[in-house]
Amino acid sequence: MHEMSIAASLIDIVKEEMAKHGATRLLMVRVRYGRLTNIVPEALQMGFEATCLEAGIKDARLELEEVPLTVACGGCGETFTPEHEDILYMPCPRCGREFAHEVLTGRELFVDHIEAE
Ligand SMILES: [Zn+2]
Structure with a gap:
């Protein structure tokens, strides 16, 4: 689970x-993570808590904010957020191009x- 090592470098x-x-x-720490990082927020929260415990940090909060996926079409340049999560199939709403x-x-x-004091 790569969230543990992410939590460690985060700390x-x-x-x-x-x-x-x-x-x-x-x-408090706020982390922004992109859709494509495959981060599982719950796992990162757990990793954060475990790492804090080890590091002797008490009562710190982790806020996670997801950054949506946006792409620019390789055909017409249209910028869009794919409806599907599938990175391999993202048809462009303008020209229909599905890849690249x-x-x-x-x-x-x-x-x-x-936030610290
Ligand atoms: Zn296009």
Whole structure:
């Protein structure tokens, strides 16, 4: 389950940021993740809690925000969000082209916000 290692690097980033700002108590972390990262939010929450426990962090919240998938059509350039989750079948609403689209959003995974004191 790759959420455990994501949670571990997440906490590493948070610790680094907190050290930079002299903060000692973590309150909240917000992470934005794209549709295509295959992250299971529940698994990441569990991984986050387990990692916090190990790191001695108490009562910190993890907020997860999903970034939808958007692509630009390889044929006509139309930007759209596919109706289906299937990355291999995404017909363009304008010209009907089904493949070779450019993925614009949906692959991101980053710490959006940290609240600490
Ligand atoms: Zn098109």
